[in-house]
Amino acid sequence: MAITPTLSSVGIGAGASGLDVGAIIDKLMTAEAAPLDTFDKKTASYQAKLSALGTLSGAVSTFQGSLSALTNSNNFRAVSATPSDLLVLSASAGAKAVAGSYNINVSQLAQAQTLTSAGMASKLSTIGSGAKTTVSFQLGSLAGGTFGVTGTTLSGSTLLTGISNGSLNINGTAIPTDASTKSARALAEAINAKSSTTGVTATAQPTVSNATMFSGFGNIATGADGTYSLSVGGIEIVTQGNGVAAGGGITAASLDTTLAGPNAISNALAAANITVTGKAADGNLQFTRADGSNLGIEEVVTGSVMGGIGHAANAVNDGSNVTLASSITLASGNASPITVAGSNPAATGLTAGTGGSYMNTGFTQDGTQATGSVVIDATNNSLQGIRDAINNAGLGVTASIVSDGTDKPYHLVLSSTKTGANSAMKISLSGSDGQPADSALNDLLSYDASGTQNLKQNSAAQNTNFSVNGIAITSSSNSVDSAIEGVTLSITKIGNSSLSVAKDTTTVKTSITAFVKAYNDLNTSIGKMTAFNPETKKGGVLLGDSTVQSIQSQLRRQLGAPITG
Structure with a gap:
């Protein structure tokens, strides 16, 4: 019979077999775990080195980045x-x-030139008959003349009572006038006193007598009680006493001789800024006062007098007194539209509103800028059609439509695409097959600073x-x-x-500061990673690492080397 041995307890004490099985197992397990502990320590060491190398890599990268600004020579010449x-x-x-x-x-x-058309009730309504019309654009420069507004001759009431204050306002500025403002010269002086705020200057046009005023000047005849004198601008030109027969005293020829000078009369006229042209004998004698002051021409008679201005030698002359006035011209300093307002601008010869045009100005095409044209016919003869045709043509001009809210609100606005004085526009229209341009289109779009200006300039090319x-x-x-x-x-x-x-030097200072910081941070990082603590007998995680030693060596060598170039 077989006998099977059994172990009744692993906790057999010393009184039994004498074996401490638990201790044996613990030691066996400790022995088996020792390689794992070593592996864990090595893993932790490698991880620490890997982390340190990552930190070092970041510091090196930052340092390299700090060098990029210093390698750009332009930063040192900034x-x-x-x-x-x-x-x-x-x-x-x-x-x-x-x-x-x-x-x-x-x-x-x-700035670029901007031109605006008259208002239209609809941007889609047809303009003109639809006859084929070519609209041509040129760009160039303007020379000579002025941009502004021309007034009309001052009225007789203005010459009599002057211009009351508040009558005229230019570009939002009131022009001070009063009862003494009775001539174009005085009005111009009042306007020019405000030029710094209005941007507008005024020029009084010369005061000129009628070219036919002295036509048929009759020889002066004075009766026994008659006398005659002729004064121009307050200067007595000729006189004739009593009892002088026609032809024996003042005649057209003798008047011309006196005016020809040189003598006291001609000198006095010159001092009063009055010039003489033509001859009474030829019927075209004229007096001109260049400064725009009023010019009075007066015949004073007493008793029986015949002949003189507008009178034959045998026609009775009861005397005459004419005061001549002129007008003013406004000029915009920057060729912008001029706004005229006030309680009675008509007293100044001006009309309320905003506008202006070029006067005595020439246009010269700029050959370096492209020219071009568009065709307007029954397919596109509306504001919108014209706008689109211009914009699609690439002419150096852009078109848009602006509404001002009035009963005819829609305006075509044309602008040169370039700024500068050489980008002023000239717009001409022509028909086809020998026919003229559509008159409605011509009235809307034709523009020439030296001629017809059917568009209104809002801003000048300058x-x-x-x-x-x-x-x-x-x-x-x-x-x-x-x-x-x-x-x-x-x-x-x-x-x-x-x-x-x-x-x-700001850029260089910033770059150098960043370099110094990056270098110091890199050195600090390397120092911590390679340091040895004699007290704890412990070294940095990268102590003795060949990569770190190589980096330190290269840095020291480069910083110590002279810069070439």
Whole structure:
């Protein structure tokens, strides 16, 4: 019979077999776990090194990044441009800019010309008959003349009572007038006293007598009780006493001789700014007062007198007194429309409203700018059709439609795409097959500063005008890069500003500061990772690491090496 041995308890004490099975198992397990502990320690060590290397990599990357700004030589040549008034202009400086101080005075900003048509009740309604019409555009410059408003001759009531205060307002500014404002000259002086606020100057036109006034001047005959005198501008020209027969005294020929001078009469006329043209004997004698002052021509008679102005030698003359006046012309300083208002602008020879046109001005085409045309016919002869045709043609001109809210609100607005004085528009129309242009289209669109101006100018084509340290400069654009070498000016407002151009060390300082910080941070990181603590007998996680040693060596070598170039 087989006998099977059994183990009744693993907790047999010393009184039994004497074996401590639990202790044996613990030791066996500890022995088996020892390699795992070593592995865990190695894993922790590798992870610590990996983390340290990641930190080191980040510090090296930051350090490398700090070098990028220092490797750009332009940063060491950087120049700043600082204006004193940023509302007048801003500026930027390039590497070619030279340090210095500049005084800049802006008197005019560049702008594009804008023209506006008369109002239409609908932007879709047809204009004209639909006859094929070619609208041609040219761009160029204007020269000579003025842009403004021409008034009419002052009325007799104005010459008598003057212009009451409040009668005239120009561009929102009241023009002070009173009972003494009786001539074009006085009115012009009152307007010019406010030019700084209105932007408008006035010129009194010369006062000129009628070309036929002295036609048929009859020889003066005075009776026994008669006398005659002729005065011009308060200056007595000729006189004749009693009892002088016709032909024996004042005649057209003798009057011409007196006026021809030189004598006291001709000198007095010149002093009064009065000039003489033509001859009484030829019937075309005229007097002109160039300054626009009123000009009085008076015949004073007593007793029996025959002949004289408008009288034959045998026609009785009871005397005459004529006061001649002239008109004024308003000129806009920047060729902008002029608004005339007030309680009685008619007293000044002006009409209330906003407008203006070029006078005695010439147009010269700019050959460097493209010209072109559009065809308007029955398919597109509306404001909208004209607008679209112009915009699709690429003519250097843009078109839009603006509504002003009146009973005829729709206006076609044309603008040159470029600023500058060389971008003024000339618009001409022609028909096809020998036929004239559609008259309605011509009345709407034709525009020539030297001729017909059916469009109204809202803004003129003009350059930027400014000076740098007293040197006058003109530019077709408000962005100017040619006035000061290496500096680009962006001009935004009329006014004065100083400009300081100086070496810009800010970028270099910032770059060097960033480099120093990055270098120190890198060194600090390396120091912590490679340090040895003699007290704890422990070293940094990368102590003795060849990669770190190589980085330190390269850094020290590069920083200690001289810079070439």
